[in-house]
Amino acid sequence: MAETDLEDRDVEAPVSGERVQGEGEQFDEENRLKPEFVEQVREALYDEIEDSVYDLVEPLHPADIADLFELLDRRERTDLAAAITDLMSSEVVAELNDYVREDMVESLPHGAVADIVDQLDTDDAVQLIEDLDHADQQAILAEVEPEDRAAIENALAYPEESAGRLMQRELVAVPESMTVGDLIDYLRAEDQLTTEFWEVFVVDHRFHPVGTCQLSWVLRTPRDVALTDVMKRDQTLIPTDMDQEEVALRFQKYALISAAVVDESGRLVGQLTVDDIVHIISEEAGEDALLMSGAGEGDINEPLRDAYSARVRWLVANLGTAVVASAIIAFFGGAIEQLVALAVLMPIVASIGGNAGTQTMAVTVRAIAMNQLTKSNTKRLVIRELKVALMNGVTVAVLIGLATSAIFDWQLGAVIALAMVINIIVSGMAGVLVPVAFERMDQDPAVASSVFVTMITDSMGFFAFLGLAVASGLVSL
Known part of the structure; x- marks a missing residue:
């Protein structure tokens, strides 16, 4: 096994002003926003000092900004969104509680929501607007890029909590005739590919998935080897109409990182990744416990x-x-x-x-x-x-x-x-x-x-x- 002498390497020290996520005067020992910090934000909002609000919130991670929104009441959330418009990234919106996100979307202009939708992956964009009234959905989609609008409308056509509604359309699929070298060249030359993926789907001429190649395999295999010789042929295919709870069980049972989603004809139409499934497992576990007690969804932000x-x-x-x-x-x-x-x-x-x-x-x-x-x-x-x-x-x-x-x-x-x-x-x-x-x-x-x-x-x-x-x-x- 090769050894690396880490002491001989130059390790870059953290730049002054940067912080580790979850550390700093805004957080307590359990990585929660301190009441004192939340009260500071409230006072700045009450006094309508937008610069102070921005300076307080700007150092926070998107997930922490989402937590801050959930700690404020409905009117304060609207004021906060207006004060930190530049910080309202797709990452923040994706982390918001469903009810809080719905309130936020309803309080923002359709154009502002459309700008956020354009930044999101298809599954997150669908989650953002799926609970809105049909009229609001159409008004927002009218201002979204045509390609993104078509993908979102296609996803909304699937039943709620189904694989088709949850899946990402952004994936990397290549023909089975490629070699490893062809694939590497393709990944480097094509600038329209999604930037985050763990494996490449190999498809036949009908766009049916025939195997998968993990990136680690691709990087460690000689260029002249055919993909069909290195790819994994056994794979778990997820039908578009499969319920999300069953999808989560498949990921858990087979220890999947990602999985191909196929339509009724077996054609590859999307993928599901483990980060989405973690949320589903958590939601389903909590949902069953609450249903057994008759407490409904049990969300403290529920109307x-x-x-x-x-x-x-x-x-x-x-x-x-x-x-x-x-x-x-x-x-x-x-x-x-x-x-x-x-x-x-x-x-x-x-x-x-x-x-x-x-x-x-x-x-x-x-x-x-x-x-x-x-x-x-x-x-x-x-x-x-x-x-x-x-x-x-x-x-x-x-x-x-x-x-x-x-x-x-x-x-x-x-x-x-x-x-x-x-x-x-x-x-x-x-x-x-x-x-x-x-x-x-x-x-x-x-x-x-x-x-x-x-x-x-x-x-x-x-x-x-x-x-x-x-x-x-x-x-x-």
Whole structure:
């Protein structure tokens, strides 16, 4: 292995005034903008001192400028954009939160938005304008360069969250007849190519991808070697209509850096890169967690009306399912009156069962999202979770049974122990079967599973405990 003596090299020291990203008086120890700095910007905006605002913001990285926008309110964001027009680069816009970006776009003139769109890659440009009204979209696109406008309109024709909507049109594709030397000469001579890429796509005469060449291979291979001899023929092709969640799973499973996107005829139409997929994985993971809680998108920048409508409908649904549990309690009302201890212990049975159901549901929803749970292994998962629920149920039952026997009497301890085992087993089965049922019906299992699992665990907990108390003769109806 060749060694390099770094001490013999001239290492250029940082120029005075330059800073490492995330360091400086604007940031705290966790690389977040300090409240004092944000307040300085606010005061400068309030006093309408645009030069001061510009001087404060100019040293920031585009991602930090995007964070600053998200820390300000809607009116302040508009004022900030007007004060730092020269700094409103495509990198800043691409880093903005979706809701903040939408507010910004709506507050800027169509011509200013069009200038930003012209600087962006196609996928970022689409993300910038896709949520706008059709009239605003058309007004902005009318001022965009014709070639860029055609690419954006083509992308908007694909479904939301599909590979076709997300893909980049900017890529490097060459014919399979080239040699490595031809490719190197082409890359050096062609000044219209995209400036950032990791691999070159090799295509046939129909523009169908037949292989890929990583740049590292190209640089280390003699010029006279044919691309067909050095390229990797096995590749993961992404259909334009594939959902972004499935795309992310492909990238994760096959450790991809980039992948070709093909249309229905197999023709190469774009590419997806890992930097886009990282955002998708993060969004999908957070989305599933929020959907399971009924919190909608859960974004702190989400409009108040949208947040209210997303959450209230699930609270109303929970209200309806809670009536079922209340009806069971009402049915055993006479028994509860005879033994107050039943009222004391009921919430314990329901609460533990609810937690057990939530644990199993979270595991199941994640397995479905990660494509780990399919029809071929559903039975195995059900049996596995049944065993886990049985072991958990026996463990918790012994503890609660002994405690209840010590405080009240042994018969009530036995009743609550048996009820606990029953409820945890039922909760475990509900946590598996409810999400699976929704998935089989082509519904998102993260959306409504929690409502039904909660109803089952609460109702079964009350019914098992009170029913066993009656059946044991402790109380009567």
